[in-house]
Amino acid sequence: MTTSPIPWLSLSKEEKKKFISSLDSVVSDCDGVLWLGSKVIPGATEVMNGFKTLGKSIFLLTNNSTKSNEELSRKSAGLGFNTTEDESIGTARLTALYLKSIDFKKKAYVIAGVAVENELKSVGIECIGVGPDVFQVRQHCEAIELMSQQNGIEEGVGAVVVGYDLHFSYPKLQKACTYLADPECILIATNTDERFPLPGRVFAPGCGAFVAAVAVATGRKPLVMGKPSPFAIDLVLRAKGLNPEKSMMIGDRCDTDIAFGNSANMKTLLVLTGVTDLELLKRFENENKTDLLPTYYVPSIADLVDDMNELIAESQQNQ
Amino acid sequence: MTTSPIPWLSLSKEEKKKFISSLDSVVSDCDGVLWLGSKVIPGATEVMNGFKTLGKSIFLLTNNSTKSNEELSRKSAGLGFNTTEDESIGTARLTALYLKSIDFKKKAYVIAGVAVENELKSVGIECIGVGPDVFQVRQHCEAIELMSQQNGIEEGVGAVVVGYDLHFSYPKLQKACTYLADPECILIATNTDERFPLPGRVFAPGCGAFVAAVAVATGRKPLVMGKPSPFAIDLVLRAKGLNPEKSMMIGDRCDTDIAFGNSANMKTLLVLTGVTDLELLKRFENENKTDLLPTYYVPSIADLVDDMNELIAESQQNQ
Numbered sequence: 001m002t003t004s005p006i007p008w009l010s011l012s013k014e015e016k017k018k019f020i021s022s023l024d025s026v027v028s029d030c031d032g033v034l035w036l037g038s039k040v041i042p043g044a045t046e047v048m049n050g051f052k053t054l055g056k057s058i059f060l061l062t063n064n065s066t067k068s069n070e071e072l073s074r075k076s077a078g079l080g081f082n083t084t085e086d087e088s089i090g091t092a093r094l095t096a097l098y099l100k101s102i103d104f105k106k107k108a109y110v111i112a113g114v115a116v117e118n119e120l121k122s123v124g125i126e127c128i129g130v131g132p133d134v135f136q137v138r139q140h141c142e143a144i145e146l147m148s149q150q151n152g153i154e155e156g157v158g159a160v161v162v163g164y165d166l167h168f169s170y171p172k173l174q175k176a177c178t179y180l181a182d183p184e185c186i187l188i189a190t191n192t193d194e195r196f197p198l199p200g201r202v203f204a205p206g207c208g209a210f211v212a213a214v215a216v217a218t219g220r221k222p223l224v225m226g227k228p229s230p231f232a233i234d235l236v237l238r239a240k241g242l243n244p245e246k247s248m249m250i251g252d253r254c255d256t257d258i259a260f261g262n263s264a265n266m267k268t269l270l271v272l273t274g275v276t277d278l279e280l281l282k283r284f285e286n287e288n289k290t291d292l293l294p295t296y297y298v299p300s301i302a303d304l305v306d307d308m309n310e311l312i313a314e315s316q317q318n319q
Numbered sequence: 320m321t322t323s324p325i326p327w328l329s330l331s332k333e334e335k336k337k338f339i340s341s342l343d344s345v346v347s348d349c350d351g352v353l354w355l356g357s358k359v360i361p362g363a364t365e366v367m368n369g370f371k372t373l374g375k376s377i378f379l380l381t382n383n384s385t386k387s388n389e390e391l392s393r394k395s396a397g398l399g400f401n402t403t404e405d406e407s408i409g410t411a412r413l414t415a416l417y418l419k420s421i422d423f424k425k426k427a428y429v430i431a432g433v434a435v436e437n438e439l440k441s442v443g444i445e446c447i448g449v450g451p452d453v454f455q456v457r458q459h460c461e462a463i464e465l466m467s468q469q470n471g472i473e474e475g476v477g478a479v480v481v482g483y484d485l486h487f488s489y490p491k492l493q494k495a496c497t498y499l500a501d502p503e504c505i506l507i508a509t510n511t512d513e514r515f516p517l518p519g520r521v522f523a524p525g526c527g528a529f530v531a532a533v534a535v536a537t538g539r540k541p542l543v544m545g546k547p548s549p550f551a552i553d554l555v556l557r558a559k560g561l562n563p564e565k566s567m568m569i570g571d572r573c574d575t576d577i578a579f580g581n582s583a584n585m586k587t588l589l590v591l592t593g594v595t596d597l598e599l600l601k602r603f604e605n606e607n608k609t610d611l612l613p614t615y616y617v618p619s620i621a622d623l624v625d626d627m628n629e630l631i632a633e634s635q636q637n638q
Contacts, residue, residue: 134453135485166454170487173524177514181521194535195496202500205492205536213532216513217524 004285008269008298016307017314019267024246025057027237027266029227030072031064032252032274033301035079041273043302045080050308052082054315059237061249063226063256065091065163065190065207068115068122089236091190091226092119095161097235098188098225099125106158109179111172111210112190116163128154135171153178162214162222163190164207173217180218187214191226193256197275227251228259237264250301252276254284254292262291270294271301323604324589327617335626336633338586343565344376346556346585348546349391350383351571351593352620354398360592362621364399369627371401373634378556380408380568382545382575384482384509384526387434388412408555410509411438413544414480416554417507418444425477428498430491430529431509435482447473454490472497481533481541482509483526492536499537506533510545512575516594546570547578556583569620571595573603573611581610589613590620 008016026048028034034044051058060076060083067075069092073085092112096119099108107126110116117130133152152171157179165172179185193206211222225231233244248267251257252274261268272278284292298304327335345367347353353363370377379395379402386394388411392404411431415438418427429435429448436446452471471490476498484491498504511527530541544550552563567586570576571593580587591597603611617623 132453134451134488166489168489168492169453170485170524173487173528177522177524181519195538200500203496203537205489205496205532209492209532209536212535213524213528216531217528218522219514 003290003293005270005281005294005297008296009303011296013307013310016304017311020051020054020304020307020311022246023051023056023248023267025059025242025248026051027059027061027242027247027249027261029249029251029253029257029274030060030062030076033250033257033271034060034076034081036273038079040079041301043300043305045082047301047304047308049080049082050305050312053312054308057087057241058083059087059089059240059242061089061227061232061237063091063191063193063207065095065226066113066115067092068118069093071115086240089232090115092116092163094225094231094235095163095188095190096120096123096125098223098231099123099159101235104158107154107156108159108161109154109157109175110161110163111165111168111176111214112161112163113165116161116190120161128157129172129175132167133169133171133175135169135174157185159186159188160214161188161190162207162211165210168210168213173213176214177217180214180220187218187220187222189222189224189226191256192222192224193226193253227256228263230260230263232260233264248295251294254281254289254294258294259291261294268294268296270297271299272297273300322609322612324600324613324616327588327615328622330615332626332629336630339370339373339623339626339630341565342370342375342567342586344378344561344567345370346378346380346561346566346568346580348568348570348572348576348593349379349381349395352569352576352590353379353395353400355592357398359398360620362619362624364401366620366623366627368399368401369624369631372631373627376406376560377402378406378408378559378561380546380551380556382410382510382512382526384410384414384545385432385434386411387437390434405559408551409434410545411435411482413550413554414482414507414509415439415442415444417542417544417550418442418478420554423478426473426475427478427480428473428476428494429480429482430484430487430495430533431480431482432484435480435509439480447476448491448494451486452488452490452494454488454493476504478505478507479533480507480509481526481530484529487529487532492532495533496536499533499539506537506539506541508541508543508545510575511541511543512545512572546575547582549579549582551579552583567614570613573600573608573613577613578610581612587613587615589616590618591616592619 073088092115100123110129117127189211192208194208195203195206244265249261250269392407411434419442426445436449508530512525513527514522514525563584568580569588
């Protein structure tokens with residue numbers, strides 16, 4: 001039986017307040033929910049800071065692998081969010097925590113940016129591969145002869161980590177193939193977001209595009225750190241005291257954020273300021289994709305500002 | 320009902336000769352069947368030239384997009400095959416023939432090598448994109464700001480062509496996303512071979528890895544030129560007088576060569592000198608993947624040399 005997502009704005013004032021009051025913790029995605037690039041989404045700081053004023057734990061949880069938790073925290077603070085590094089979780093850090101959890105002692109070949117390298121280094125893992133890597137080739141070289149070249153292959157690599165990499169290139173793919181030919185070498189993807197919408201119905205490649213190339217080239221399935229996989233719950237959120245049943249996940253993507261929240265047994269709120277629009281939500285509903293359907297949906301996080309302000313005023317009156 | 324592949328070596332001498340005599344044409348894959356890189360597979364020239372001596376049409380049909388038909392022909396002649404350019408078919412030429420067949424008049428953005436560019440140019444199509452293309456980025460740049468950059472985007476691009484590209488890179492993927500945001504722009508893959516085996520159970524990326532990245536990043540399904548798609552039959556082989564029912568496809572990959580031959584209603588012969596080994600063949604059989612099962616299989620094309628020589632001797636005696 002499908003439970004249809006409820007429009008947040010169809011709830012009565014009392015229903016909204018009752019629901020918010022029932023929560024212990026709020027986990028929010030970042031891009032598309034709280035900010036777009038370097039611009040905060042109006043109302044986002046009031047709402048998130050409001051949750052904190054009401055005594056709830058708040059966490060920022062992003063699939064973005066291009067920022068360390070420290071950078072993520074600095075960005076959110078700079079945009080006006082009352083959050084600490086302890087409340088900021090990105091997939092660069094998640095990857096480091098996962099490798100630490102399995103007591104990983106080898107080197108990691110990293111197809112990703114410096115944030116992944118820095119987070120891995122911070123848990124003592126040696127990284128290679130970050131930065132530009134371009135094959136110098138003769139134009140008419142036999143492809144198979146080139147493929148047989150294994151320049152720059154190091155000993156002792158036990159993991160290939162694929163994140164968002166602006167330097168993604170053929171030689172990186174070739175090296176991933178070579179390392180992953182060893183069945184003991186594991187393949188980790190920070191996340192598999194397929195693409196990013198840009199203004200004007202233009203799309204940009206997401207990390208999932210790089211991951212797909214590596215997976216197809218190697219015939220290996222990656223272990224995915226980011227939403228919707230449960231690693232953030234397993235490695236971080238429960239450890240920080242999160243009780244999923246009394247928590248809400250706010251996101252802009254049904255296939256990552258909402259799927260993650262649902263699988264973790266959290267309440268979920270979809271905002272329509274990012275990837276998933278109303279049309280796509282209705283399609284998921286018609287296709288009975290219950291794992292992708294949020295508890296509530298709302299045009300923007302800004303639509304919670306009034307409820308939040310009233311709840312804060314009430315809680316201050318009661319003190 | 321599955322018809323099990325028949326071991327060629329289990330046939331009687333008479334059965335083998337009768338089968339070969341029944342053929343009008345023989346189509347052979349190249350890498351893994353006739354040669355490995357720049358080394359001819361022993362017996363391959365005797366067998367293929369033998370078919371020709373017996374009066375059969377022969378064609379070389381490769382998914383490789385890194386050679387024009389002229390280069391392919393030059394390579395095969397250099398290795399001792401008695402073949403002309405007219406008998407050599409690669410996916411670079413197939414792509415050009417397809418675009419010509421739909422009267423394509425716009426520019427093509429080419430993620431592939433010079434062979435694709437040269438073949439497209441030869442049918443009057445303007446190409447952009449071939450060669451190195453590396454994003455110059457600041458390390459700590461906001462990803463979304465980078466993604467919004469659309470440097471070097473040209474007007475009038477109506478197709479993105481993805482082939483084997485040793486310069487595959489992030490900016491190419493980004494440009495493919497931008498061009499393919501236009502629903503009128505078509506996406507063509509020369510082929511989708513996933514990976515290439517190298518000695519020592521090492522694999523190298525195949526064109527399918529680049530295609531997967533573009534497909535995931537754009538949410539588009541490519542039109543695939545190479546085997547197992549029927550474009551070679553539709554655009555070339557029937558035009559050259561091939562009668563599939565009286566033809567044999569020789570290949571080393573069940574999922575490309577044999578699937579292609581089967582779908583075209585040709586007889587098929589799998590050689591075990593390339594990608595598909597006996598274990599994988601048995602797996603396809605157990606999984607009842609009838610479209611991937613060859614009529615016959617044989618350790619190597621060399622195992623046909625004796626039959627060929629006897630047939631040639633007999634045909635010369637009869638003259």
